[in-house]
Amino acid sequence: xxxxxxxxxxxxxxxxxxxxxxxxxxxxxxxxxxxxxxxxxxxxxxxxxxxxxxxxxxxxxxxxxxxxxxxxxxxxxxxxxxxxxxxxxxxxxxxxxxxxxxxxxxxxxxxxxxxxxxxxxxxxxxxxxxxxxxxxxxxxxxxxxxxxxxxxxxxxxxxxxxxxxxxxxxxxxxxxxxxxxxxxxxxxxxxxxxxxxxxxxxxxxxxxxxxxxxxxxxxxxxxxxxxxxxxxxxxxxxxxxxxxxxxxxxxxxxxxxx
Amino acid sequence: xxxxxxxxxxxxxxxxxxxxxxxxxxxxxxxxxxxxxxxxxxxxxxxxxxxxxxxxxxxxxxxxxxxxxxxxxxxxxxxxxxxxxxxxxxxxxxxxxxxxxxxxxxxxxxxxxxxxxxxxxxxxxxxxxxxxxxxxxxxxxxxxxxxxxxxxxxxxxxxxxxxxxxxxxxxxxxxxxxxxxxxxxxxxxxxxxxxxxxxxxxxxxxxxxxxxxxxxxxxxxxxxxxxxxxxxxxxxxxxxxxxxxxxxxxxxxxxxxxxxx
Numbered sequence: 001x002x003x004x005x006x007x008x009x010x011x012x013x014x015x016x017x018x019x020x021x022x023x024x025x026x027x028x029x030x031x032x033x034x035x036x037x038x039x040x041x042x043x044x045x046x047x048x049x050x051x052x053x054x055x056x057x058x059x060x061x062x063x064x065x066x067x068x069x070x071x072x073x074x075x076x077x078x079x080x081x082x083x084x085x086x087x088x089x090x091x092x093x094x095x096x097x098x099x100x101x102x103x104x105x106x107x108x109x110x111x112x113x114x115x116x117x118x119x120x121x122x123x124x125x126x127x128x129x130x131x132x133x134x135x136x137x138x139x140x141x142x143x144x145x146x147x148x149x150x151x152x153x154x155x156x157x158x159x160x161x162x163x164x165x166x167x168x169x170x171x172x173x174x175x176x177x178x179x180x181x182x183x184x185x186x187x188x189x190x191x192x193x194x195x196x197x198x199x200x201x202x203x204x205x206x207x208x209x210x211x212x213x214x215x216x217x218x219x220x221x222x223x224x225x226x227x228x229x230x231x232x233x234x235x236x237x238x239x240x241x242x243x244x245x246x247x248x249x250x251x252x253x254x255x256x257x258x
Numbered sequence: 259x260x261x262x263x264x265x266x267x268x269x270x271x272x273x274x275x276x277x278x279x280x281x282x283x284x285x286x287x288x289x290x291x292x293x294x295x296x297x298x299x300x301x302x303x304x305x306x307x308x309x310x311x312x313x314x315x316x317x318x319x320x321x322x323x324x325x326x327x328x329x330x331x332x333x334x335x336x337x338x339x340x341x342x343x344x345x346x347x348x349x350x351x352x353x354x355x356x357x358x359x360x361x362x363x364x365x366x367x368x369x370x371x372x373x374x375x376x377x378x379x380x381x382x383x384x385x386x387x388x389x390x391x392x393x394x395x396x397x398x399x400x401x402x403x404x405x406x407x408x409x410x411x412x413x414x415x416x417x418x419x420x421x422x423x424x425x426x427x428x429x430x431x432x433x434x435x436x437x438x439x440x441x442x443x444x445x446x447x448x449x450x451x452x453x454x455x456x457x458x459x460x461x462x463x464x465x466x467x468x469x470x471x472x473x474x475x476x477x478x479x480x481x482x483x484x485x486x487x488x489x490x491x492x493x494x495x496x497x498x499x500x501x502x503x504x505x506x507x508x509x510x511x512x513x514x515x516x517x518x519x
Binding site for chain 1: 399
């Protein structure tokens with residue numbers, strides 16, 4: 001790991017109308033590190049991820065990728081930044097109109113201008129990497145189960161061998177066994193690539209398995225950050241309540257106040 | 259306290275804001291058409307979906323409209339012993355107005371809704387976000403091919419609609435109303451002017467632009483799951499209809515405003 005963080009957020013704010021979603025996020029993810037952001041629904045996890053990806057522009061603050069300020073990058077500059085990223089979406093977000101192999105090869109063909117035949121070979125290899133046989137490549141995404149869709153989404157995320165991979169709720173909607181399979185695949189694939197990862201999840205089993213470090217987002221701010229092994233002794237009532245999934249605690253009190 | 263003036267103001271400002279967003283979307287879409295790369299395979303696919311698949315509905319609409327028009331003009335004209343004007347009025351009405359407008363409205367009903375539903379579903383299932391993360395500009399990949407395809411295809415559809423509409427009038431005129439076939443065709447050709455055909459094609463291209471623009475705009479900005487997609491679909495069709503009728507009026511006034519005949 002080098003000194004320059006792969007991803008760095010400085011005082012990132014984002015509001016929608018009068019609703020303040022991010023209230024000054026400061027976060028740093030080192031190269032090769034796996035950071036997991038935990039937090040309840042509506043705390044701003046997805047908004048933060050979309051700000052880093054450039055899908056939303058922060059109202060205030062800066063976002064750095066590999067030391068470069070990318071907060072307001074557009075067009076070609078944004079495309080260059082995006083070429084460093086891979087992303088596994090919550091619902092996999094596979095393109096309905098394309099067969100599975102073309103979904104996996106999409107970034108290679110459209111983003112990197114690779115020939116279809118070469119991209120197809122890589123797609124088949126990546127599908128095998130996530131435990132899917134080559135004949136799955138011919139199928140349409142609608143013909144796949146939820147677990148298979150996640151695997152294809154993972155294959156697509158790693159196909160162009162990105163430097164940074166984002167995982168948005170990678171185990172949501174899966175049974176516990178399939179969720180564990182996906183977690184194992186994430187750990188293996190990331191280790192193979194040596195990539196930096198930033199994941200957001202509610203699933204503590206997933207967080208414990210894939211994280212080097214964990215941060216908790218609450219009311220648009222990072223309220224705790226530390227090593228995975230330290231989370232059980234965080235000293236934060238909010239973190240304790242969340243990781244143990246208790247209905248009673250400061251988070252419930254906030255809900256009751258609304 | 260309810261203030262009707264404030265309500266009118268809010269509605270007016272909301273309408274202005276929507277027009278601003280739509281204009282910005284259209285500007286971005288046009289820039290994405292002009293700048294490379296262009297996904298020509300997608301353009302051809304969209305031309306097939308918009309053009310070939312709309313042929314039956316556009317053809318039938320033109321046929322029945324042309325036939326009914328001939329019948330009405332014959333009945334109306336016979337009061338003034340002017341039933342011989344049937345071929346001329348049919349061709350003028352079909353080529354100048356009914357061919358492009360009815361063709362445009364029928365295609366808008368089919369295509370704007372389909373585009374809004376497809377892009378709306380892609381939006382709510384994060385497929386459009388996925389395009390961005392895969393270094394692909396959604397405007398170039400999704401919007402530009404639809405706009406180009408619609409602008410190129412609508413004039414072709416309208417030419418076919420015009421011919422079928424005139425033939426609908428011809429069939430009723432010769433088979434039911436007893437008009438002479440050769441005379442019918444001669445009067446039709448004599449009445450038709452170059453300006454009529456050009457205005458028809460210009461209208462079709464403009465309507466094609468609005469059909470694809472409204473479908474893409476409402477689909478692209480769809481939110482809130484299935485209900486949001488349904489709302490986007492309805493809004494796309496309604497706004498495409500209004501845009502077509504307004505554009506038709508403006509083009510008609512510009513082209514034929516100072517002209518008698």
